Amino acid sequence: MGSDFYTSSILPFAAIIIKICRAYTNTQEDFEDYYQEVCLQIWRSKDRFNQQSEWSTWIYRISLNVCLTYLKKKKNNPQELASDSLPPQAIEDSHCFADESVNQLYHAIRQLSETDRAVILLYLEEKSYQDIATIIGTNANNIGVRIKRIKQRLNKILNSEDI
Amino acid sequence: MKKSIETIWKEGFIEDKALIAPKINDLYNQKSQNIVDKLKRMFDLNLKGIAIGAILVFGVLTFNGLPFLGAFISAMLMFLVVKGYQQFKQLQKIDNNVNSYEYLKSFDGWMKKVIKEYTTIYRFIYPMLFVACITRFGFSEVGLSIIEGMAKDFPSIPVVMGMPVVIPVAIALVAFLLSYFAGVIYRLDMKSLYGRQFNKLEEIIADMETLQTQQSTN
Numbered sequence: 001m002g003s004d005f006y007t008s009s010i011l012p013f014a015a016i017i018i019k020i021c022r023a024y025t026n027t028q029e030d031f032e033d034y035y036q037e038v039c040l041q042i043w044r045s046k047d048r049f050n051q052q053s054e055w056s057t058w059i060y061r062i063s064l065n066v067c068l069t070y071l072k073k074k075k076n077n078p079q080e081l082a083s084d085s086l087p088p089q090a091i092e093d094s095h096c097f098a099d100e101s102v103n104q105l106y107h108a109i110r111q112l113s114e115t116d117r118a119v120i121l122l123y124l125e126e127k128s129y130q131d132i133a134t135i136i137g138t139n140a141n142n143i144g145v146r147i148k149r150i151k152q153r154l155n156k157i158l159n160s161e162d163i
Numbered sequence: 164m165k166k167s168i169e170t171i172w173k174e175g176f177i178e179d180k181a182l183i184a185p186k187i188n189d190l191y192n193q194k195s196q197n198i199v200d201k202l203k204r205m206f207d208l209n210l211k212g213i214a215i216g217a218i219l220v221f222g223v224l225t226f227n228g229l230p231f232l233g234a235f236i237s238a239m240l241m242f243l244v245v246k247g248y249q250q251f252k253q254l255q256k257i258d259n260n261v262n263s264y265e266y267l268k269s270f271d272g273w274m275k276k277v278i279k280e281y282t283t284i285y286r287f288i289y290p291m292l293f294v295a296c297i298t299r300f301g302f303s304e305v306g307l308s309i310i311e312g313m314a315k316d317f318p319s320i321p322v323v324m325g326m327p328v329v330i331p332v333a334i335a336l337v338a339f340l341l342s343y344f345a346g347v348i349y350r351l352d353m354k355s356l357y358g359r360q361f362n363k364l365e366e367i368i369a370d371m372e373t374l375q376t377q378q379s380t381n
Contacts, residue, residue, distance in 0.1 A: 014184035015176070022181075032185050044370070102175035105168055124172040154168055 005046070010039050013059045016125070020060070022096065023109050023117050024067040031096075038066045053134070060127070061135045064118045071114060108157040112150060119143070120150045194367055195263040199270055202360050203254070209356065210247040217241050232299045239288055246284065250277045264371045271364060278353065285345040290338035297334055301326070 010017075021034040042062050049058050097103050109117055115136060122132040133140035166174075176182055217240035224233030250273075257269045300306045310326045320327040341348075354361075 011184055015182045018182050018184065019176075035185055040370075044366075097175065097181045099171075099175040101166060101171040105171050105175070124169065151168060158168075 005043055006039065009046070009055070010042055010059075013056055016056060016059050017063050019125070020063040020067060020121055022106060023121055024071055024114070026110070028096070034067055034070055037070065038063045041066050053131075057127070057131055057135065060122060060125070064121075064135060068114055068118070104158060104161075105154070108154050108161075111157055112153065116146075116150050116153075119146055120154065123147050123150075191367065191371060192263045195267050198360060198364050198367060199267070202270075202274070202357065202364070205357060205360065206247070206251065210244050210251075213240050213247075214244045217244065229299060232295060235295050236292060239292065243281075243284070243288070246281075250280070264368070267364065267368050267371070271368060274361075274364075278349075282346045282349050285349045286342045289341040289345050289348065293341055294334060294338055301330075 017035055017038050021031050021038065025031040025034055042059060045062060049055065097106070109120060112120065118136050119132060122135060127135070129140045129143040132143050217237040220240065221230075221233040221237035224230065224236070254270075254273055257266065257273060261269070301310065310330065313320070313327045313330070314322060317327060320329060322328065323331060
Protein backbone atom coordinates (compact mmCIF):
# COMPACT_ATOMS: atom_id res chain seq x y z
CA MET A 1 0.00 0.00 0.00
CA GLY A 2 1.43 3.36 -0.98
CA SER A 3 2.32 5.53 1.99
CA ASP A 4 0.87 8.58 0.17
CA PHE A 5 -2.49 6.88 -0.17
CA TYR A 6 -2.40 5.74 3.46
CA THR A 7 -1.55 9.23 4.72
CA SER A 8 -4.03 11.11 2.56
CA SER A 9 -6.99 8.74 2.23
CA ILE A 10 -6.93 6.37 5.19
CA LEU A 11 -5.25 8.10 8.11
CA PRO A 12 -7.80 10.97 8.33
CA PHE A 13 -10.50 8.29 8.67
CA ALA A 14 -8.55 5.97 10.97
CA ALA A 15 -10.95 6.67 13.86
CA ILE A 16 -13.80 5.09 11.88
CA ILE A 17 -11.78 1.96 11.22
CA ILE A 18 -10.58 1.75 14.81
CA LYS A 19 -14.09 2.14 16.23
CA ILE A 20 -15.44 -0.60 13.97
CA CYS A 21 -12.52 -3.01 14.40
CA ARG A 22 -12.70 -2.66 18.17
CA ALA A 23 -16.33 -3.78 18.12
CA TYR A 24 -15.41 -7.03 16.38
CA THR A 25 -12.24 -7.95 18.25
CA ASN A 26 -11.34 -8.80 21.80
CA THR A 27 -7.58 -8.56 21.80
CA GLN A 28 -5.01 -6.03 20.68
CA GLU A 29 -3.45 -8.59 18.35
CA ASP A 30 -6.75 -9.29 16.60
CA PHE A 31 -7.51 -5.59 16.47
CA GLU A 32 -4.23 -4.83 14.70
CA ASP A 33 -4.80 -7.70 12.25
CA TYR A 34 -8.28 -6.43 11.40
CA TYR A 35 -7.06 -2.84 11.13
CA GLN A 36 -4.30 -3.80 8.70
CA GLU A 37 -6.62 -5.94 6.64
CA VAL A 38 -9.18 -3.12 6.41
CA CYS A 39 -6.48 -0.68 5.25
CA LEU A 40 -5.29 -3.15 2.66
CA GLN A 41 -8.81 -3.78 1.36
CA ILE A 42 -9.50 -0.04 1.16
CA TRP A 43 -6.36 0.37 -0.92
CA ARG A 44 -7.24 -2.59 -3.14
CA SER A 45 -10.79 -1.43 -3.71
CA LYS A 46 -10.04 2.28 -4.19
CA ASP A 47 -10.58 2.03 -7.96
CA ARG A 48 -14.07 0.65 -7.40
CA PHE A 49 -15.09 3.71 -5.38
CA ASN A 50 -17.57 5.44 -7.69
CA GLN A 51 -17.92 8.71 -5.77
CA GLN A 52 -21.70 8.34 -5.58
CA SER A 53 -21.35 8.16 -1.82
CA GLU A 54 -18.89 9.84 0.51
CA TRP A 55 -15.39 8.38 0.91
CA SER A 56 -16.13 7.91 4.63
CA THR A 57 -19.20 5.81 3.79
CA TRP A 58 -17.01 3.68 1.55
CA ILE A 59 -14.60 3.22 4.46
CA TYR A 60 -17.44 2.19 6.77
CA ARG A 61 -18.60 -0.32 4.21
CA ILE A 62 -15.18 -1.87 3.62
CA SER A 63 -14.40 -1.91 7.35
CA LEU A 64 -17.61 -3.74 8.19
CA ASN A 65 -17.23 -6.16 5.30
CA VAL A 66 -13.70 -7.05 6.33
CA CYS A 67 -14.64 -7.45 10.00
CA LEU A 68 -17.65 -9.62 9.20
CA THR A 69 -15.64 -11.74 6.74
CA TYR A 70 -12.79 -12.18 9.22
CA LEU A 71 -15.20 -13.14 11.96
CA LYS A 72 -16.90 -15.68 9.72
CA LYS A 73 -13.51 -17.11 8.79
CA LYS A 74 -12.56 -17.43 12.42
CA LYS A 75 -15.82 -19.17 13.21
CA ASN A 76 -15.10 -21.68 10.46
CA ASN A 77 -11.59 -22.17 11.78
CA PRO A 78 -11.75 -22.68 15.54
CA GLN A 79 -7.95 -22.75 15.80
CA GLU A 80 -7.87 -19.12 14.80
CA LEU A 81 -10.60 -18.41 17.32
CA ALA A 82 -8.23 -19.00 20.20
CA SER A 83 -7.81 -15.36 21.08
CA ASP A 84 -11.55 -14.70 20.83
CA SER A 85 -12.25 -17.49 23.26
CA LEU A 86 -10.19 -16.04 26.04
CA PRO A 87 -12.03 -15.74 29.34
CA PRO A 88 -13.26 -12.19 30.02
CA GLN A 89 -10.59 -11.53 32.65
CA ALA A 90 -7.86 -12.41 30.16
CA ILE A 91 -9.04 -10.02 27.52
CA GLU A 92 -6.22 -7.58 27.01
CA ASP A 93 -7.94 -4.57 25.58
CA SER A 94 -11.22 -4.43 27.44
CA HIS A 95 -9.96 -1.11 28.80
CA CYS A 96 -8.40 0.20 25.65
CA PHE A 97 -10.31 3.49 25.66
CA ALA A 98 -9.61 6.23 28.18
CA ASP A 99 -13.28 6.73 28.99
CA GLU A 100 -14.56 3.80 31.05
CA SER A 101 -18.15 4.35 29.83
CA VAL A 102 -16.95 3.75 26.27
CA ASN A 103 -15.20 0.54 27.33
CA GLN A 104 -18.40 -0.63 28.98
CA LEU A 105 -20.45 0.31 25.96
CA TYR A 106 -18.04 -1.66 23.72
CA HIS A 107 -18.30 -4.61 26.07
CA ALA A 108 -22.08 -4.50 25.61
CA ILE A 109 -21.84 -3.98 21.83
CA ARG A 110 -19.62 -7.06 21.50
CA GLN A 111 -22.45 -9.13 22.93
CA LEU A 112 -24.77 -8.22 20.05
CA SER A 113 -25.07 -10.19 16.85
CA GLU A 114 -22.59 -9.25 14.13
CA THR A 115 -25.15 -7.37 12.04
CA ASP A 116 -26.64 -5.60 15.05
CA ARG A 117 -23.14 -4.42 15.94
CA ALA A 118 -22.82 -2.93 12.46
CA VAL A 119 -26.22 -1.21 12.70
CA ILE A 120 -25.58 0.35 16.10
CA LEU A 121 -22.06 1.49 15.17
CA LEU A 122 -23.38 3.23 12.08
CA TYR A 123 -26.24 4.75 14.07
CA LEU A 124 -23.86 6.05 16.74
CA GLU A 125 -21.69 7.48 13.98
CA GLU A 126 -24.80 9.43 12.92
CA LYS A 127 -25.25 7.76 9.57
CA SER A 128 -28.71 8.19 8.04
CA TYR A 129 -31.11 5.24 8.02
CA GLN A 130 -30.70 5.13 4.25
CA ASP A 131 -26.90 4.96 4.55
CA ILE A 132 -27.13 2.27 7.22
CA ALA A 133 -29.48 0.25 5.03
CA THR A 134 -27.21 0.66 2.00
CA ILE A 135 -24.06 -0.28 3.91
CA ILE A 136 -25.48 -3.39 5.53
CA GLY A 137 -27.59 -4.25 2.48
CA THR A 138 -31.09 -4.15 3.86
CA ASN A 139 -34.30 -2.15 3.59
CA ALA A 140 -34.32 1.32 5.20
CA ASN A 141 -37.92 0.89 6.40
CA ASN A 142 -37.17 -1.31 9.38
CA ILE A 143 -33.87 0.29 10.41
CA GLY A 144 -35.56 2.60 12.95
CA VAL A 145 -37.34 -0.28 14.68
CA ARG A 146 -34.19 -2.33 14.65
CA ILE A 147 -32.14 0.47 16.22
CA LYS A 148 -34.76 0.90 18.94
CA ARG A 149 -34.60 -2.82 19.70
CA ILE A 150 -30.78 -2.84 19.73
CA LYS A 151 -30.68 0.18 22.05
CA GLN A 152 -33.06 -1.55 24.45
CA ARG A 153 -30.83 -4.62 24.40
CA LEU A 154 -27.72 -2.51 25.01
CA ASN A 155 -29.36 -0.67 27.91
CA LYS A 156 -30.46 -3.98 29.37
CA ILE A 157 -26.90 -5.35 29.17
CA LEU A 158 -25.43 -2.16 30.60
CA ASN A 159 -27.96 -2.10 33.47
CA SER A 160 -27.71 -5.80 34.22
CA GLU A 161 -23.98 -5.49 34.60
CA ASP A 162 -24.53 -2.52 36.89
CA ILE A 163 -22.65 -0.20 34.64
CA MET B 164 -28.71 10.42 35.73
CA LYS B 165 -27.03 7.89 33.53
CA LYS B 166 -25.71 9.01 30.16
CA SER B 167 -27.45 7.76 27.03
CA ILE B 168 -25.42 5.54 24.74
CA GLU B 169 -25.43 8.36 22.18
CA THR B 170 -23.84 10.73 24.71
CA ILE B 171 -21.28 8.14 25.81
CA TRP B 172 -20.32 7.71 22.17
CA LYS B 173 -20.23 11.42 21.42
CA GLU B 174 -18.22 12.46 24.44
CA GLY B 175 -16.21 9.31 25.05
CA PHE B 176 -13.71 9.61 22.25
CA ILE B 177 -12.64 13.21 22.72
CA GLU B 178 -8.83 13.30 22.68
CA ASP B 179 -8.69 9.56 23.12
CA LYS B 180 -5.25 8.20 22.27
CA ALA B 181 -6.85 4.85 21.46
CA LEU B 182 -8.13 6.45 18.27
CA ILE B 183 -4.62 7.04 16.99
CA ALA B 184 -3.99 4.64 14.14
CA PRO B 185 -1.76 1.70 14.94
CA LYS B 186 1.39 1.42 12.87
CA ILE B 187 1.20 -0.79 9.85
CA ASN B 188 4.29 -2.92 10.22
CA ASP B 189 5.62 -5.29 7.69
CA LEU B 190 2.17 -5.95 6.32
CA TYR B 191 3.32 -7.79 3.22
CA ASN B 192 6.11 -9.63 4.99
CA GLN B 193 3.56 -11.03 7.41
CA LYS B 194 1.09 -11.84 4.65
CA SER B 195 3.78 -13.51 2.52
CA GLN B 196 4.92 -15.63 5.43
CA ASN B 197 1.34 -16.57 6.33
CA ILE B 198 0.37 -17.66 2.83
CA VAL B 199 3.58 -19.64 2.27
CA ASP B 200 3.28 -21.34 5.67
CA LYS B 201 -0.34 -22.18 4.99
CA LEU B 202 0.39 -23.63 1.56
CA LYS B 203 3.29 -25.67 2.96
CA ARG B 204 1.03 -27.02 5.70
CA MET B 205 -1.65 -27.88 3.15
CA PHE B 206 0.83 -29.66 0.83
CA ASP B 207 2.20 -31.64 3.74
CA LEU B 208 -1.28 -32.55 4.97
CA ASN B 209 -2.30 -33.56 1.46
CA LEU B 210 0.72 -35.84 1.07
CA LYS B 211 0.06 -37.44 4.45
CA GLY B 212 -3.58 -37.91 3.40
CA ILE B 213 -2.51 -39.66 0.20
CA ALA B 214 -0.12 -41.91 2.18
CA ILE B 215 -2.89 -42.87 4.60
CA GLY B 216 -5.24 -43.38 1.62
CA ALA B 217 -2.66 -45.68 -0.01
CA ILE B 218 -2.47 -47.86 3.11
CA LEU B 219 -6.26 -47.94 3.45
CA VAL B 220 -6.79 -48.82 -0.22
CA PHE B 221 -4.32 -51.67 0.09
CA GLY B 222 -5.99 -52.93 3.28
CA VAL B 223 -9.55 -52.66 2.01
CA LEU B 224 -8.83 -54.22 -1.39
CA THR B 225 -6.76 -57.02 0.14
CA PHE B 226 -9.55 -57.70 2.62
CA ASN B 227 -11.94 -57.94 -0.33
CA GLY B 228 -9.75 -60.43 -2.14
CA LEU B 229 -8.02 -57.99 -4.48
CA PRO B 230 -4.47 -57.82 -3.09
CA PHE B 231 -2.75 -57.23 -6.43
CA LEU B 232 -5.02 -54.38 -7.43
CA GLY B 233 -4.62 -52.96 -3.90
CA ALA B 234 -0.85 -53.21 -4.09
CA PHE B 235 -0.78 -51.61 -7.54
CA ILE B 236 -2.96 -48.62 -6.59
CA SER B 237 -1.16 -48.27 -3.29
CA ALA B 238 2.24 -48.29 -5.00
CA MET B 239 1.14 -45.57 -7.39
CA LEU B 240 -0.17 -43.42 -4.56
CA MET B 241 3.02 -43.94 -2.58
CA PHE B 242 5.01 -42.92 -5.64
CA LEU B 243 3.06 -39.62 -5.61
CA VAL B 244 3.89 -39.16 -1.92
CA VAL B 245 7.62 -39.83 -2.42
CA LYS B 246 7.68 -37.49 -5.40
CA GLY B 247 5.86 -34.85 -3.35
CA TYR B 248 8.38 -34.98 -0.53
CA GLN B 249 11.22 -34.79 -3.07
CA GLN B 250 9.62 -31.59 -4.37
CA PHE B 251 9.30 -30.35 -0.81
CA LYS B 252 13.08 -30.76 -0.37
CA GLN B 253 13.65 -28.51 -3.36
CA LEU B 254 11.51 -25.88 -1.67
CA GLN B 255 13.99 -25.69 1.21
CA LYS B 256 16.61 -24.54 -1.30
CA ILE B 257 14.75 -21.28 -1.92
CA ASP B 258 16.79 -18.44 -0.46
CA ASN B 259 15.06 -17.01 2.63
CA ASN B 260 17.34 -14.01 2.76
CA VAL B 261 15.75 -12.20 -0.16
CA ASN B 262 12.88 -9.72 0.17
CA SER B 263 9.26 -10.87 0.43
CA TYR B 264 8.49 -10.19 -3.21
CA GLU B 265 11.45 -12.24 -4.48
CA TYR B 266 10.69 -15.02 -2.02
CA LEU B 267 7.05 -15.17 -3.12
CA LYS B 268 8.06 -15.15 -6.78
CA SER B 269 10.47 -18.04 -6.11
CA PHE B 270 7.77 -19.90 -4.21
CA ASP B 271 5.28 -19.28 -7.00
CA GLY B 272 7.84 -20.53 -9.54
CA TRP B 273 8.46 -23.65 -7.46
CA MET B 274 4.74 -24.32 -7.26
CA LYS B 275 4.23 -23.92 -11.00
CA LYS B 276 7.12 -26.32 -11.62
CA VAL B 277 5.59 -28.86 -9.22
CA ILE B 278 2.21 -28.59 -10.91
CA LYS B 279 3.83 -29.08 -14.32
CA GLU B 280 5.74 -32.15 -13.17
CA TYR B 281 2.68 -33.65 -11.50
CA THR B 282 0.64 -33.05 -14.64
CA THR B 283 3.15 -35.19 -16.56
CA ILE B 284 3.00 -37.89 -13.87
CA TYR B 285 -0.78 -37.90 -13.91
CA ARG B 286 -0.77 -38.37 -17.68
CA PHE B 287 0.38 -41.90 -16.83
CA ILE B 288 -1.23 -42.43 -13.46
CA TYR B 289 -4.85 -41.68 -14.41
CA PRO B 290 -4.93 -44.11 -17.38
CA MET B 291 -2.94 -46.73 -15.45
CA LEU B 292 -5.38 -46.59 -12.55
CA PHE B 293 -8.29 -46.86 -14.95
CA VAL B 294 -6.80 -49.77 -16.88
CA ALA B 295 -5.90 -51.58 -13.65
CA CYS B 296 -9.41 -51.23 -12.25
CA ILE B 297 -11.18 -52.13 -15.48
CA THR B 298 -8.91 -55.13 -16.08
CA ARG B 299 -9.63 -56.45 -12.61
CA PHE B 300 -13.34 -55.88 -13.28
CA GLY B 301 -12.98 -57.83 -16.54
CA PHE B 302 -11.79 -60.86 -14.56
CA SER B 303 -14.65 -60.67 -12.07
CA GLU B 304 -17.79 -62.80 -12.47
CA VAL B 305 -19.84 -59.81 -13.56
CA GLY B 306 -17.14 -58.71 -15.98
CA LEU B 307 -16.75 -62.15 -17.50
CA SER B 308 -20.50 -62.55 -17.93
CA ILE B 309 -20.69 -59.15 -19.67
CA ILE B 310 -17.86 -60.13 -22.04
CA GLU B 311 -19.45 -63.51 -22.74
CA GLY B 312 -22.86 -61.88 -23.23
CA MET B 313 -21.40 -59.43 -25.73
CA ALA B 314 -19.60 -62.18 -27.61
CA LYS B 315 -22.86 -64.13 -27.84
CA ASP B 316 -25.10 -61.17 -28.76
CA PHE B 317 -22.70 -59.72 -31.33
CA PRO B 318 -20.97 -62.70 -32.94
CA SER B 319 -19.95 -60.61 -35.96
CA ILE B 320 -17.57 -58.46 -33.85
CA PRO B 321 -14.00 -59.77 -34.13
CA VAL B 322 -12.61 -61.26 -30.93
CA VAL B 323 -9.18 -60.41 -29.51
CA MET B 324 -7.79 -62.30 -26.50
CA GLY B 325 -11.19 -63.85 -25.88
CA MET B 326 -13.16 -60.62 -25.87
CA PRO B 327 -14.97 -58.54 -28.52
CA VAL B 328 -12.49 -56.04 -29.96
CA VAL B 329 -14.70 -53.09 -29.03
CA ILE B 330 -13.89 -53.63 -25.35
CA PRO B 331 -10.09 -53.14 -25.55
CA VAL B 332 -10.66 -50.35 -28.08
CA ALA B 333 -13.05 -48.58 -25.69
CA ILE B 334 -10.63 -49.08 -22.78
CA ALA B 335 -7.75 -47.71 -24.86
CA LEU B 336 -9.87 -44.73 -25.91
CA VAL B 337 -10.87 -43.86 -22.33
CA ALA B 338 -7.26 -44.30 -21.18
CA PHE B 339 -6.09 -42.00 -23.97
CA LEU B 340 -8.72 -39.38 -23.04
CA LEU B 341 -7.72 -39.59 -19.36
CA SER B 342 -4.11 -39.07 -20.34
CA TYR B 343 -4.97 -36.25 -22.72
CA PHE B 344 -7.11 -34.42 -20.18
CA ALA B 345 -4.85 -35.24 -17.21
CA GLY B 346 -3.75 -31.60 -17.03
CA VAL B 347 -7.33 -30.33 -16.88
CA ILE B 348 -8.38 -32.94 -14.30
CA TYR B 349 -5.32 -32.26 -12.16
CA ARG B 350 -5.79 -28.49 -12.34
CA LEU B 351 -9.44 -28.87 -11.29
CA ASP B 352 -8.32 -31.06 -8.41
CA MET B 353 -5.71 -28.50 -7.36
CA LYS B 354 -8.20 -25.66 -7.70
CA SER B 355 -10.69 -27.37 -5.43
CA LEU B 356 -7.99 -27.96 -2.82
CA TYR B 357 -5.77 -24.89 -3.02
CA GLY B 358 -7.74 -22.49 -5.23
CA ARG B 359 -8.29 -19.83 -2.58
CA GLN B 360 -4.68 -19.89 -1.44
CA PHE B 361 -3.39 -19.69 -5.01
CA ASN B 362 -5.62 -16.69 -5.65
CA LYS B 363 -4.35 -15.03 -2.48
CA LEU B 364 -0.77 -15.66 -3.48
CA GLU B 365 -1.36 -14.13 -6.90
CA GLU B 366 -3.18 -11.20 -5.27
CA ILE B 367 -0.25 -10.47 -2.94
CA ILE B 368 2.29 -10.69 -5.76
CA ALA B 369 0.11 -8.38 -7.90
CA ASP B 370 -0.17 -5.91 -4.99
CA MET B 371 3.59 -5.91 -4.54
CA GLU B 372 4.14 -5.36 -8.25
CA THR B 373 1.66 -2.47 -8.25
CA LEU B 374 3.50 -0.94 -5.33
CA GLN B 375 6.85 -1.33 -7.03
CA THR B 376 5.46 0.39 -10.13
CA GLN B 377 4.00 3.21 -8.03
CA GLN B 378 7.25 3.66 -6.15
CA SER B 379 9.31 3.77 -9.33
CA THR B 380 7.01 6.36 -10.94
CA ASN B 381 6.98 8.61 -7.83
